[in-house]
Amino acid sequence: MSRDFLEVDEFTPDRLAALLDRALAWKADPARVPAALAGQGVALLFEKPSARTRTSTEMAVVGLGGHPVYIRPEEVGLGVRESVEDVARTLAQYCAVLCARVFDHATLETMAAAVDVPVVNLLSDRAHPCQALADVLTLREELGTLEGRRVVFVGDGNNVAASLAFAAALSGLELTVASPPGYELEEDVVERARNLGGVVEISNDPFEVVKGADALYTDVWTSMGQEDEAEARRAAFEGFRVDATLMAAAGDQARFLHCLPAHRGEEVAAEVIDGPQSVVWQQAGNRMHSARALLAELAEGEGA
Numbered sequence: 001m002s003r004d005f006l007e008v009d010e011f012t013p014d015r016l017a018a019l020l021d022r023a024l025a026w027k028a029d030p031a032r033v034p035a036a037l038a039g040q041g042v043a044l045l046f047e048k049p050s051a052r053t054r055t056s057t058e059m060a061v062v063g064l065g066g067h068p069v070y071i072r073p074e075e076v077g078l079g080v081r082e083s084v085e086d087v088a089r090t091l092a093q094y095c096a097v098l099c100a101r102v103f104d105h106a107t108l109e110t111m112a113a114a115v116d117v118p119v120v121n122l123l124s125d126r127a128h129p130c131q132a133l134a135d136v137l138t139l140r141e142e143l144g145t146l147e148g149r150r151v152v153f154v155g156d157g158n159n160v161a162a163s164l165a166f167a168a169a170l171s172g173l174e175l176t177v178a179s180p181p182g183y184e185l186e187e188d189v190v191e192r193a194r195n196l197g198g199v200v201e202i203s204n205d206p207f208e209v210v211k212g213a214d215a216l217y218t219d220v221w222t223s224m225g226q227e228d229e230a231e232a233r234r235a236a237f238e239g240f241r242v243d244a245t246l247m248a249a250a251g252d253q254a255r256f257l258h259c260l261p262a263h264r265g266e267e268v269a270a271e272v273i274d275g276p277q278s279v280v281w282q283q284a285g286n287r288m289h290s291a292r293a294l295l296a297e298l299a300e301g302e303g304a
Contacts, residue, residue, distance in 0.1 A: 003118045003298060006108050007127045008166035009192060016136070016170045023137050023286070023293035030063070036296040037066025040096040044122070045071045045087075047078065047102045048225075052260060053122050053130070056287035057099060063292050064299070069095060078107060085114040092117045097298055103225060118298040125159060125225075131259050132163035133290035136171050138283040139215060142255055147172035149214040152250070154178050154206045154242055155267055156233075157185030160219045160259050165189055169198025176213075178206040180236045206240060210250040217257040218242045218267045234266070243269035247277060255279045 004010065011019075026033045042061045044054065058068040076087045088111040091098050098115065100108055101122035112119040121129055136146065143149050151168060153161050157179045165185065168175040175198065177185045184202050193200045203209045210216060221237045222230040247254060256268075256278045264270040273280055 003301070004112045004120070005129060005294060005298065006105070006112060006119065006121045006124075008129045008132050008163050008170065009196060011170055013170045013172075016133075016167070019133065019290070019293045019297060020137055020140055020171075022296070023133075023289045024141065026292060027286075027289045033063055033292065034296060034300075035065030036299040037061060037064040037096060039065070040299070041067045041069050041094050042097045042099060042295065043069050043071060043091040043095040045073075045076065045078075045091070045098065045100040045102075046122075047073045047100070047107075048123065050101060050123070052284055052287055053101055056284075057122065057130075057291050059288050060291035060295055063288075064296055066096070066295075066299075078102075084110040087111075088114045088119070091115075097295060120294070120298070123159065127163045128159045128259070129163045129166075130287065130291055130294070131160055132167035133294060134283055134286040135164055135217070135257060135259075136167045136173070137286045137290045138257065138279055139173065139255070140171075141282070141286075142279055143214055145172075148174065150174045150176070150212070151215045151217060152176045152178060152206065152210050152213045153217045153219075154210075154240055154246070155218045155237065156183050156221060156223070157189075157202075158219060158223060161185050162189045164217070165193040165198065165200050166196065169193040169196035169200070174199040174201075176201040176203055176209045178203040178209055178240070180204065180240060183236065206246060207249055210246060210254070213250045213254050215255040215257055216242055216247065216250055219259055220261070220263055221267050237267070241267060241269060242272055244271050244275075247272055247275075252277075257283050260284055 092115040105124035105126040
């Protein structure tokens with residue numbers, strides 16, 4: 001198996017199911033969590049800041065008996081002060097796992113090629129796989145079986161949507177991504193997800209596709225690094241807000257998910273994210289539980 005975790009499609013269905021099983025078991029009974037990282041360091045290199053990613057990953061490492069080492073971008077100067085390869089090789093001398101939140105996905109690929117320890121993608125421009133693990137973990141808790149359940153992602157076909165497409169394909173979820181023209185999920189991602197056996201559909205009209213959905217999911221319209229596009233994006237995404245009307249069109253059974261941070265009144269209405277169908281805080285908490293299961297698997301070399 002791959003000892004890295006750069007995108008969800010490096011997993012198999014069995015491996016993902018086993019990871020979710022572990023995460024749920026340890027969440028229910030923390031006493032069962034093994035000291036898989038006892039006495040070992042885990043590097044957390046952040047080019048882009050994040051409250052949830054840093055805190056959830058640090059606490060996952062601590063829960064496994066390891067020591068998280070948070071590294072700010074100015075401390076290493078990737079590609080400027082030192083090459084990506086040299087930074088990775090140095091950190092691998094001290095740490096059992098290298099985790100990085102980066103702008104360019106190629107940075108992670110370069111790191112992974114340079115070292116023998118696992119490299120974990122905490123976010124890149126192409127993928128957000130650790131978020132996707134928390135997403136399917138939350139849906140499994142809420143829905144039980146995932147096979148044949150339907151999720152509608154409303155908004156930008158971005159890195160979050162891409163990783164969700166792969167996680168959905170591997171877990172039996174059916175996914176529809178509803179985006180404005182020009183902001184759809186990339187064709188390559190759709191093809192890769194379908195090649196994994198996934199049911200992935202693309203729409204430009206959220207109201208057409210939400211009826212009967214088990215969950216609606218959205219993300220901010222303007223991600224970090226896209227600030228100069230904010231005005232154009234607000235105009236393009238008008239009509240793609242997840243509000244009470246869209247939730248009612250989906251039905252009372254629909255859960256609401258958001259990877260956070262949320263902009264109330266923009267991509268989601270306050271009455272939805274703070275309402276009874278929202279499982280957003282459970283989803284945020286599951287970032288730690290899923291990360292703990294992932295890091296233990298990588299440390300132990302388990303998986304299929």
